[in-house]
Amino acid sequence: MSLPIGVLISGRGSNLQKLIQTCVPADFPAHIKLVIANRPDAAGLQMAAKAGIATAIIDHRKYGSRTEFEDAMSATLRNAGVEFICLAGFMRLLSAGFVEEWQGKLINIHPSLLPAFKGLATHDQALMAGVKLHGCTVHYVSAKMDAGAIIGQAAVPVLHDDTPQSLATRVLEAEHRLYPACLEAIIRGEIRFEHGKVVSPASLRRENEKLLNF
Amino acid sequence: MSLPIGVLISGRGSNLQKLIQTCVPADFPAHIKLVIANRPDAAGLQMAAKAGIATAIIDHRKYGSRTEFEDAMSATLRNAGVEFICLAGFMRLLSAGFVEEWQGKLINIHPSLLPAFKGLATHDQALMAGVKLHGCTVHYVSAKMDAGAIIGQAAVPVLHDDTPQSLATRVLEAEHRLYPACLEAIIRGEIRFEHGKVVSPASLRRENEKLLNF
Numbered sequence: 001m002s003l004p005i006g007v008l009i010s011g012r013g014s015n016l017q018k019l020i021q022t023c024v025p026a027d028f029p030a031h032i033k034l035v036i037a038n039r040p041d042a043a044g045l046q047m048a049a050k051a052g053i054a055t056a057i058i059d060h061r062k063y064g065s066r067t068e069f070e071d072a073m074s075a076t077l078r079n080a081g082v083e084f085i086c087l088a089g090f091m092r093l094l095s096a097g098f099v100e101e102w103q104g105k106l107i108n109i110h111p112s113l114l115p116a117f118k119g120l121a122t123h124d125q126a127l128m129a130g131v132k133l134h135g136c137t138v139h140y141v142s143a144k145m146d147a148g149a150i151i152g153q154a155a156v157p158v159l160h161d162d163t164p165q166s167l168a169t170r171v172l173e174a175e176h177r178l179y180p181a182c183l184e185a186i187i188r189g190e191i192r193f194e195h196g197k198v199v200s201p202a203s204l205r206r207e208n209e210k211l212l213n214f
Numbered sequence: 215m216s217l218p219i220g221v222l223i224s225g226r227g228s229n230l231q232k233l234i235q236t237c238v239p240a241d242f243p244a245h246i247k248l249v250i251a252n253r254p255d256a257a258g259l260q261m262a263a264k265a266g267i268a269t270a271i272i273d274h275r276k277y278g279s280r281t282e283f284e285d286a287m288s289a290t291l292r293n294a295g296v297e298f299i300c301l302a303g304f305m306r307l308l309s310a311g312f313v314e315e316w317q318g319k320l321i322n323i324h325p326s327l328l329p330a331f332k333g334l335a336t337h338d339q340a341l342m343a344g345v346k347l348h349g350c351t352v353h354y355v356s357a358k359m360d361a362g363a364i365i366g367q368a369a370v371p372v373l374h375d376d377t378p379q380s381l382a383t384r385v386l387e388a389e390h391r392l393y394p395a396c397l398e399a400i401i402r403g404e405i406r407f408e409h410g411k412v413v414s415p416a417s418l419r420r421e422n423e424k425l426l427n428f
Contacts, residue, residue: 113327113330113345113347114345115330115343115345116327116329116330129329129364130363130364130411130412131327131328131329131364131367132351132364132365132366132367132426132427133327133349133367133368133369133427135347137346149344150343150344150345150346151346152346153345153346153347154347155347155369157426157427158427160405160413160414191374197344198344199374200374212346213346213347213371213372
């Protein structure tokens with residue numbers, strides 16, 4: 001059994017590329033069914049097409065309201081048979097209606113150790129705060145920005161000569177390990193979303209759990 | 215040259231014990247000159263006395279104001295020849311006067327990855343927030359609680375069956391590695407406090423820096 005997933009992007013989607021690679025082996029329990037971009041020029045669209053994955057452009061500027069835009073996305077995802085959504089650099093806030101419709105089936109990766117540094121420019125925020133550890137977080141999406149239940153986190157060192165760019169590069173390497181690990185843990189039932197919280201059944205093995213916090 | 219340090223405690227001071235061990239080797243560039251407790255029953259007093267370290271009790275309840283209490287501590291520290299202060303479970307907030315007097319020479323360890331989870335009961339806070347990484351932070355002390363410039367941070371995993379106690383035990387192990395490493399980096403001049411920020415001279419070697427964020 002292979003779970004059909006949809007990926008929402010706004011730009012190049014480096015995490016999309018990693019998810020595509022992750023799903024290549026036939027024994028991986030998911031495959032990417034559809035990639036949707038809210039911008040016609042999103043570079044990730046070419047990347048997906050090159051990998052033989054169906055793509056769609058749903059341009060938010062062509063819809064009168066956020067709800068209409070999100071309804072169009074939901075309909076397109078359902079028509080394609082998508083059962084689970086990964087955000088990969090998707091730059092639109094999602095409203096409560098969409099989030100509830102896909103509750104427990106909608107995850108995102110954020111480039112900070114939440115709850116620290118929500119929002120944009122997280123690497124600048126981290127350097128300004130002078131932290132020595134920074135990282136990334138995979139979480140279920142809630143209607144409150146970057147505040148959904150946390151699935152996994154990975155830390156990287158901040159070095160004294162770091163720029164926002166050098167730090168972003170280091171965090172991105174961690175993102176590319178963490179996002180597939182979290183996706184796989186969900187699909188294999190090792191973690192679950194219940195009543196707004198992430199729960200792990202007793203069957204979760206320690207060695208697997210350690211992939212979710214490194 | 216060996217830097218004479220003072221340690222302020224309120225209770226058992228498990229970090230005090232670790233600092234005592236750290237300073238035992240003759241080539242370690244610091245020695246503990248004095249341990250001050252603000253409570254007569256602080257268990258760390260016996261620990262220090264057993265290691266042959268001078269102790270003092272400066273009971274905050276015997277002073278009419280915070281300033282008088284802090285002036286008494288400063289005088290006692292200076293009389294003992296202390297040049298650098300480590301807080302180890304010292305449970306009194308320090309006012310701006312004391313902090314400025316010891317600016318750049320006063321550090322603390324806090325059981326969270328700051329800026330997340332300031333204040334008390336940090337392990338409960340972390341479990342409530344559902345983070346998958348937690349840890350500890352060594353920082354210069356500022357008059358704003360748990361907000362001083364960060365020297366080093368260490369992360370530990372949060373496991374699905376953790377209690378505040380099991381999590382505290384894991385964080386404490388990290389504290390016992392991080393605090394001595396940060397103290398040593400300061401004494402060796404590998405990091406400095408300048409204009410409210412932690413700066414690292416170009417001479418700081420990567421392998422040393424990595425001890426400050428693990």
